[in-house]
Structures are given as C-alpha cells and as structure tokens.
Amino acid sequence: MRSTVEALLAPGKGLLAADESLKTIGKRFEALGIACTEESRRNYRAMLITTPTLPEHISGVILYDETLRQKVGDALIPDVLSRSGVIPGIKVDKGTVALPSLPGEKVTEGLDGLRERLAEYWRLGARFTKWRAVIAVSAQLPSRACIDANTQALARFAALCQEASLVPIIEPEVLMDGNHTLQRCEEVTTRVLSNLFDHLSEYQVSLEKMILKTGMVLPGRDSPDTAPDWEVAEGTLRCLRRSVPSAVPGIVFLSGGQSSVAATARLNAICAMGRAPWTLSFSFGRALQNDAMAAWRGLAANVPAAQDALRHRTECNGLAVQGKYSSQIERASPLD
Ligand code: 13P
Numbered sequence: 448m449r450s451t452v453e454a455l456l457a458p459g460k461g462l463l464a465a466d467e468s469l470k471t472i473g474k475r476f477e478a479l480g481i482a483c484t485e486e487s488r489r490n491y492r493a494m495l496i497t498t499p500t501l502p503e504h505i506s507g508v509i510l511y512d513e514t515l516r517q518k519v520g521d522a523l524i525p526d527v528l529s530r531s532g533v534i535p536g537i538k539v540d541k542g543t544v545a546l547p548s549l550p551g552e553k554v555t556e557g558l559d560g561l562r563e564r565l566a567e568y569w570r571l572g573a574r575f576t577k578w579r580a581v582i583a584v585s586a587q588l589p590s591r592a593c594i595d596a597n598t599q600a601l602a603r604f605a606a607l608c609q610e611a612s613l614v615p616i617i618e619p620e621v622l623m624d625g626n627h628t629l630q631r632c633e634e635v636t637t638r639v640l641s642n643l644f645d646h647l648s649e650y651q652v653s654l655e656k657m658i659l660k661t662g663m664v665l666p667g668r669d670s671p672d673t674a675p676d677w678e679v680a681e682g683t684l685r686c687l688r689r690s691v692p693s694a695v696p697g698i699v700f701l702s703g704g705q706s707s708v709a710a711t712a713r714l715n716a717i718c719a720m721g722r723a724p725w726t727l728s729f730s731f732g733r734a735l736q737n738d739a740m741a742a743w744r745g746l747a748a749n750v751p752a753a754q755d756a757l758r759h760r761t762e763c764n765g766l767a768v769q770g771k772y773s774s775q776i777e778r779a780s781p782l783d
Pocket residue numbers: 464579618701702703704730731732733734
C-alpha cells in the first residue's frame with residue numbers, strides 16, 4: 448500500500464476520476480446528445496484511458512464497476528492501464544440516499560458485502576478505492592447526525608480497504624450548492640475533516656496508507672461573493688492545516704462543478720503557496736473530462752480531438768501541482 452500511495456502521489460501527476468455511476472454518466476451524455484449504452488460508455492472510457500500521453504501527468508484512474516470488467520481489444524481495461532504505468536482504482540460506494548428525518552441531507556451506502564467485493568476488485572487488478580460522502584451546506588446544515596453517519600461509513604470503508612491491501616481514497620465532499628460564503632465553507636469543511644479523523648482513529652485506519660480527497664474552500668455556487676484564487680488557497684490550506692494530520696501522505700482535490708480553467712488556476716494557487724506537510728494534487732472528474740467529452744460526442748472520428756483535449760487538461764493540471772501553471776497556455780474549449 449505504501450508503494451501504491453507513493454506512485455499515486457508522484458511529482459507532477461494526479462488522478463483522473465472516471466467513475467461516474469450509470470445515472471451520472473447518463474446525464475452527462477444526454478446533455479451532449481450522446482446515446483448512453485454499455486457500448487458507448489466502454490468506447491468513451493476506452494478513449495480516455497488510451498490517450499497516449501495519459502501516463503505523463505496521470506498516476507491513477509478511478510473506474511466504475513462496469514468499466515473494470517470491460518475490454519479494449521482483448522485486454523481488460525485495468526490491465527491496459529497497468530501496462531501503461533497508470534494504477535487502476537475503483538469507486539466502491541453505492542451512491543447516496545436521503546437520511547430519514549433530516550431534510551436535504553444524505554448518507555452514502557455500500558458497506559454491506561464490501562469485504563467480498565474488495566477481494567474481487569483486487570483480483571480484477573484494482574490497487575486503490577474511492578468512497579464519496581456528500582455534505583450539504585446552508586445556514587443550518589450540516590447536522591451533527593449527517594456528519595457522523597458519513598464519516599463513520601468512510602472510516603469503516605477505509606479500514607476494510609486496508610484489510611484487503613487496497614489504498615482508500617477517502618472523500619467527504621462538502622457541496623458547492625447554495626449561496627454560502629467562503630468562510631462558511633471553511634468552517635463546515637474544518638468540522639467535517641476533524642470529525643472524520645476522529646473516526647479514522649477509532650477504526651485504527653493507518654494514516655500513512657490512505658489519501659484524502661476533498662473540495663477546495665470556496666463560496667457557494669449561488670453566492671454573490673467571488674473569491675480571488677489566493678483567498679481560496681489561503682482558506683483551503685488553513686482549513687487543511689487545522690484538521691488533517693501531517694501523517695497523511697497526500698491530499699487530492701475534486702473539482703466539484705468548478706469550470707475546468709478555474710479548478711486548474713485555484714489548484715495552482717494552492718500548490719504555489721506551499722508550506723504544506725502533505726503532497727497536494729488533483730483527482731478531477733469533470734474538470735478533466737468536460738472538454739474531452741464535448742469533443743468526442745460519441746463519434747470514433749472525434750477520438751484524436753477528444754484525446755488532445757484530455758492531454759491539454761492533464762498537462763495544465765500537471766503544471767498546476769508544481770505551481771507552474773499560467774492561463775496563457777489555455778486555448779479555446781469545445782464548450783465555448
Ligand atoms: P469532480 O471533479 O467532477 O467533482 O469529480 C470528482 C469525483 O471523483 C467526485 O466523486
């Protein structure tokens with residue numbers, strides 16, 4: 448597990464999250480007029496993972512259960528990745544359900560039978576896992592019950608993964624939805640992470656053999672506030688320093704619905720600020736894939752353009768983790 452952690456956190460590299468559930472990928476395909484079938488999902492994920500330059504800036508790819516069993520030619524997708532030096536990972540949670548009596552709050556399910564599923568995922572080639580919890584923010588939310596339910600599930604997931612020699616990526620996502628301020632996001636994220644590490648300690652999760660995946664500290668999507676990148680970086684680093692033990696080897700950021708360019712610019716500001724005891728990197732889904740999916744649109748003829756769009760975003764984020772990104776290398780997006 449230590450060598451997997453080290454390889455995932457290799458300098459100048461980050462993770463590609465390509466683990467959208469059937470429902471989520473369906474919505475994203477539909478918005479672009481792409482039919483959502485097992486075949487189209489396979490073709491799309493095959494396009495992403497066979498991008499020739501992928502291993503230059505991507506150390507691991509988080510896959511969905513279906514993809515882990517699909518093939519490119521005769522080879523299983525996890526084997527295609529491992530052969531190119533990219534570590535295959537797997538999302539193991541089963542999505543969220545509404546918490547009873549707590550309107551607007553959710554808990555992530557998937558612990559039942561997880562020990563058996565993990566053994567199978569190891570056999571299929573996965574070497575790391577991901578579990579995502581979501582925390583909604585408002586003046587009243589989150590409730591203590593919602594935080595506890597989610598962080599306890601994350602701790603049990605992590606302990607089970609380490610038992611199976613799989614590195615857990617532990618993801619409590621504080622959602623951007625709402626009109627809250629950056630300060631409120633910071634307060635909630637600090638509370639959630641502190642609570643998470645209490646539970647990880649109770650479950651004796653080895654901090655050295657995990658990776659934390661979290662959001663940046665940002666104003667809510669509908670907030671009138673616009674925070675400059677340096678303010679996001681300061682708030683994010685202050686929050687993490689107050690709540691994440693330095694024994695944790697790495698923290699990777701999700702993009703959470705930010706534009707691709709904004710996510711890269713803020714990642715760059717965070718990494719350039721430095722003075723962090725952990726390796727900082729990215730584990731973006733939409734901020735890496737949006738342009739590639741829009742360029743692809745379900746057509747084999749568009750694969751080179753789509754792979755070029757992915758190459759460009761991985762290169763920008765590879766520079767950002769070194770604090771060396773400049774918006775001057777940006778170009779028109781297929782979504783513009
Ligand atoms: P986004 O970067 O699109 O938020 O996705 C990351 C992820 O893996 C969410 O679980």
